[in-house]
Amino acid sequence: xxxxxxxxxxxxxxxxxxxxxxxxxxxxxxxxxxxxxxxxxxxxxxxxxxxxxxxxxxxxxxxxxxxxxxxxxxxxxxxxxxxxxxxxxxxxxxxxxxxxxxxxxxxxxxxxxxxxxxxxxxxxxxxxxxxxxxxxxxxxxxxxxxxxxxxxxxxxxxxxxxxxxxxxx
Numbered sequence: 001x002x003x004x005x006x007x008x009x010x011x012x013x014x015x016x017x018x019x020x021x022x023x024x025x026x027x028x029x030x031x032x033x034x035x036x037x038x039x040x041x042x043x044x045x046x047x048x049x050x051x052x053x054x055x056x057x058x059x060x061x062x063x064x065x066x067x068x069x070x071x072x073x074x075x076x077x078x079x080x081x082x083x084x085x086x087x088x089x090x091x092x093x094x095x096x097x098x099x100x101x102x103x104x105x106x107x108x109x110x111x112x113x114x115x116x117x118x119x120x121x122x123x124x125x126x127x128x129x130x131x132x133x134x135x136x137x138x139x140x141x142x143x144x145x146x147x148x149x150x151x152x153x154x155x156x157x158x159x160x161x162x163x164x165x166x167x168x169x
Contacts, residue, residue: 001015001017001019001107001108001109002105002106002107002108003015003038003045003105003106003108004104004105005040005045005101005104005105005106006104008038008039008040008045011039012037012038012039012040013037013038013039014035014036014037014038015034015035015036015037015038015049015108016034016035016036017032017033017034017036017108018031018032018033018034019031019032019109020032021109021112021113023113023116023117026055026057026116026117026120027055027056027057028053028054028055028056028116029054029055029056029067030053030054031053032051032052032053032112032116033051033052033053034049034050034051034052034074034108034112035049035050035051036048036049036051036074036108037049038106038108043079043080044077044078044079045077045078045101045106046075046076046077046078047074047075047076047077047078047106047108047111048074048075048076049073049074050071050072050073050074051070051071051072051074051112051115051116052069052070052071052072053069053070053116054067054068054069054070055067055068055069055070055116055120056068057120057121057124058124059124059125059126059130060123060124060125061125061126061130061131061132061133062126062130062131062132062133062140062141062142063133064126064140066124066125066126068120068121068124070116070119070120072115072116072119074111074115075097076097076098076099076111076115077097077098077099078098078099078100078101078106079098079099079100079101080100080101080102081100081101081102099111099114130142134146134148136148
């Protein structure tokens with residue numbers, strides 16, 4: 001959904017949406033519902049509100065499917081892209097809630113995609129104490145123990161083990 005910036009009234013807009021979206025690299029299992037307020041002051045556009053969506057991911061330890069519900073607060077200030085100039089600009093901590101627009105349109109679906117991508121956990125877990133899978137036999141350690149022997153020593157640390165053994169003698 002695109003908003004034409006010059007058409008935003010002085011009192012602002014309230015946008016309610018429920019839309020199925022796709023995000024590269026993520027499986028979105030429910031439509032996104034959003035309640036957003038869009039207002040304009042001079043050349044800045046402020047978008048605030050909240051959105052909710054459910055994502056399907058893989059547990060980073062045991063590889064089982066995980067449903068992750070996202071309820072996100074949105075607060076982004078958009079500035080014209082001309083403000084950043086042609087030089088490369090690094091993003092600072094105080095600019096994480098800032099965006100830039102070109103032309104006279106603002107794409108709210110792109111804003112929603114960005115907010116969802118920023119909220120996704122880097123290493124999702126099915127539950128906090130997930131034990132993962134055995135690196136040798138591949139059994140799910142949440143369902144039972146494996147019979148693998150895990151006593152290998154990193155060859156780079158073998159010299160240190162020999163020093164410890166000498167010290168014990």
